[in-house]
Amino acid sequence: MIWETSKLAIQAIFRNALRSFLTVLGVVIGVAAVITMVTLGQGTTARVTSEVAQLGSNLLMILPGQSGGGPAAAGASAASFTLGDVNAVADQIPGVLTAAPYASRSMTIIFGAEHHTSAVIGTDNRYFIARDWPLATGRDFYESELQAGSAACIIGDTTRDIFFGAGDPVGETIRVGQISCRIIGVLVSRGSSSFGSDQDDTVIMPLRTFQRRIAGNADVNMIYVAVRDGFATAKVTRDVELLMRERRQISPGEDDNFNVFDMEQVASMLSTVTGVLTGLLAAVAGVSLLVGGIGIMNIMLVSVTERTKEIGIRLAIGALEGQVLMQFLVEAVVLSLFGGIIGIALGLGLAAFAGGFLDIPFVIDPIVIFGAFAFSAVIGVIFGYFPARRAARLNPIEALRHE
Amino acid sequence: MAARSRQQSGPPEEAEILIDLKDITKVFGSGEAEVRALRGIDLEIARGEFVAIMGPSGSGKSTAMNIIGCLDGPTAGTYLFGGVNVGDIGRNQRALLRRNFLGFVFQGYNLLARTSALDNVELPLIYQGMAVAARRRLALEALERVGLAGREHHDPSQLSGGQQQRVAIARAIVSRPDVVLADEPTGNLDSEKSRDIMDLLAALNRDEGMTIVMVTHEPDMAAYADRLIQFRDGRIESDGKTGEVA
Numbered sequence: 338m339i340w341e342t343s344k345l346a347i348q349a350i351f352r353n354a355l356r357s358f359l360t361v362l363g364v365v366i367g368v369a370a371v372i373t374m375v376t377l378g379q380g381t382t383a384r385v386t387s388e389v390a391q392l393g394s395n396l397l398m399i400l401p402g403q404s405g406g407g408p409a410a411a412g413a414s415a416a417s418f419t420l421g422d423v424n425a426v427a428d429q430i431p432g433v434l435t436a437a438p439y440a441s442r443s444m445t446i447i448f449g450a451e452h453h454t455s456a457v458i459g460t461d462n463r464y465f466i467a468r469d470w471p472l473a474t475g476r477d478f479y480e481s482e483l484q485a486g487s488a489a490c491i492i493g494d495t496t497r498d499i500f501f502g503a504g505d506p507v508g509e510t511i512r513v514g515q516i517s518c519r520i521i522g523v524l525v526s527r528g529s530s531s532f533g534s535d536q537d538d539t540v541i542m543p544l545r546t547f548q549r550r551i552a553g554n555a556d557v558n559m560i561y562v563a564v565r566d567g568f569a570t571a572k573v574t575r576d577v578e579l580l581m582r583e584r585r586q587i588s589p590g591e592d593d594n595f596n597v598f599d600m601e602q603v604a605s606m607l608s609t610v611t612g613v614l615t616g617l618l619a620a621v622a623g624v625s626l627l628v629g630g631i632g633i634m635n636i637m638l639v640s641v642t643e644r645t646k647e648i649g650i651r652l653a654i655g656a657l658e659g660q661v662l663m664q665f666l667v668e669a670v671v672l673s674l675f676g677g678i679i680g681i682a683l684g685l686g687l688a689a690f691a692g693g694f695l696d697i698p699f700v701i702d703p704i705v706i707f708g709a710f711a712f713s714a715v716i717g718v719i720f721g722y723f724p725a726r727r728a729a730r731l732n733p734i735e736a737l738r739h740e
Numbered sequence: 741m742a743a744r745s746r747q748q749s750g751p752p753e754e755a756e757i758l759i760d761l762k763d764i765t766k767v768f769g770s771g772e773a774e775v776r777a778l779r780g781i782d783l784e785i786a787r788g789e790f791v792a793i794m795g796p797s798g799s800g801k802s803t804a805m806n807i808i809g810c811l812d813g814p815t816a817g818t819y820l821f822g823g824v825n826v827g828d829i830g831r832n833q834r835a836l837l838r839r840n841f842l843g844f845v846f847q848g849y850n851l852l853a854r855t856s857a858l859d860n861v862e863l864p865l866i867y868q869g870m871a872v873a874a875r876r877r878l879a880l881e882a883l884e885r886v887g888l889a890g891r892e893h894h895d896p897s898q899l900s901g902g903q904q905q906r907v908a909i910a911r912a913i914v915s916r917p918d919v920v921l922a923d924e925p926t927g928n929l930d931s932e933k934s935r936d937i938m939d940l941l942a943a944l945n946r947d948e949g950m951t952i953v954m955v956t957h958e959p960d961m962a963a964y965a966d967r968l969i970q971f972r973d974g975r976i977e978s979d980g981k982t983g984e985v986a
Binding site for chain 1: 851
């Protein structure tokens with residue numbers, strides 16, 4: 338009987354193909370909007386997560402600065418770190434794979450007639466381990482270069498592209514501010530990060546070279562800490578905090594004058610933000626689904642009036658109230674399911690198209706698709722019920738008399 | 741034809757009483773707008789009878805047909821169908837009664853548009869829940885019985901009025917009902933087509949013993965029946981063998 342009813346419903350829908358299409362247009366647009374928003378949102382989340390993972394999901398960053406941010410924090414700017422701090426973190430805390438110093442400044446790089454502003458970083462070989470960032474060509478720093486503060490540098494892929502194009506940069510000399518620096522290696526491309534900066538637009542030199550010849554001090558602006566696999570970053574974070582409090586001579590009760598960022602925390606925070614935004618956009622799109630449902634109800638009511646005679650015939654030859662109700666309900670559900678399916682396809686297509694422009698990966702979530710499908714069925718039931726009940730309760734004699 | 745009908749002079753005395761109306765009244769509206777459509781009808785129809793109902797418009801004949809056909813219930817009185825009181829049963833029970841024991845033929849054919857003759861005839865069996873193969877066979881048999889073999893896949897719009905009415909008759913008899921109720925079945929047809937339809941109904945009554953109750957306002961058509969009941973002002977004015985009533 339259900340099969341017969343569904344067949345009748347599908348026949349009725351195709352009998353009025355244009356009207357059926359216009360009816361479901363609302364649901365099509367609503368479902369397509371929701372699917373597009375959610376798919377793009379999830380693509381963004383996936384991209385942010387993968388970028389943070391690329392940065393190193395088991396990576397901690399130690400930055401100077403007041404952690405509490407209370408009134409006491411104002412004014413006093415916190416001291417930088419030293420190489421001694423870096424070595425202490427690397428050697429004394431269990432679970433630390435390595436710790437790398439990081440000092441940087443934005444500077445103009447010159448090669449021949451070309452000039453370009455890049456991020457100049459002073460560090461050592463541990464930086465490449467902490468960031469899990471291999472070389473494409475050339476070599477990393479010799480211990481002697483690090484000790485002596487030699488003018489040797491390793492450049493990122495963007496910097497290489499700007500100055501050398503297809504040529505081999507290793508062995509060439511570039512000018513970084515006041516110093517001439519020989520290129521010994523090129524890093525593999527990392528791509529731009531979601532924080533907006535191009536990680537490959539960089540020139541890396543030994544920390545000592547940077548400190549003496551560019552910064553003119555012995556500061557380390559930031560410490561990268563790579564946590565060994567299998568160790569909890571939360572535990573390592575706590576150990577780092579205790580060690581740094583001790584080294585920076587912070588008395589008990591006093592606030593930290595440094596911050597430890599866990600990239601996993603940052604990742605989950607960003608995911609939460611994109612998730613909330615996705616939800617909001619989907620909710621706005623959902624309003625159009627509601628409007629689509631009202632459109633279906635409207636057409637079903639017209640359909641009941643138009644088909645009063647047919648309903649009368651069916652009732653006269655012995656259709657039960659429930660059977661007529663079911664016929665119209667199934668028709669509404671089939672109609673809105675059609676709309677849902679078209680909307681899902683359209684939404685995925687739009688998301689793939691827009692994602693291509695916005696450089697957002699195309700992530701299909703089966704739960705969202707199933708949800709949209711189920712939701713359109715529910716729309717059909719809710720907005721189809723009232724017209725279906727009206728049809729089922731018609732008086733057969735009056736319905737038959739209807740022209 | 742009329743002569744043949746007269747030979748079958750009414751039901752035998754021992755025939756089972758199928759339809760038994762006792763003091764049926766029907767009132768529409770209330771207060772100022774009250775209309776007393778039936779003012780106490782007593783009527784017995786036996787199995788196998790072919791009854792014609794006549795009367796001017798407003799005489800209550802259509803209301804009586806609706807009550808006999810279980811499309812409507814009486815305001816007061818008793819209606820026994822096959823000995824069972826069906827006067828005050830619910831809406832769905834009336835639908836079940838129509839589905840299983842009654843067949844309808846209307847003046848305007850009332851076929852489903854854009855639906856093949858076969859599908860139209862199958863419809864009552866679909867509502868009975870019959871399996872596809874069985875109902876297809878019965879529907880084809882019914883279409884053959886009304887002389888429409890070979891036209892089962894035509895839409896109503898592709899059939900003449902007479903053919904459409906034959907499809908409607910096939911639909912009415914396909915579930916082998918106890919009674920076929922025909923409400924002015926020839927009202928939309930010319931006299932030749934009307935005679936064809938009446939011949940068909942008379943044959944169903946004669947050959948298969950089908951009980952037929954027909955409303956008409958054409959004496960020629962009423963002549964096909966064995967018994968003629970005349971309504972006037974919500975009452976039965978006369979009731980007798982076709983030949984005896986003026």
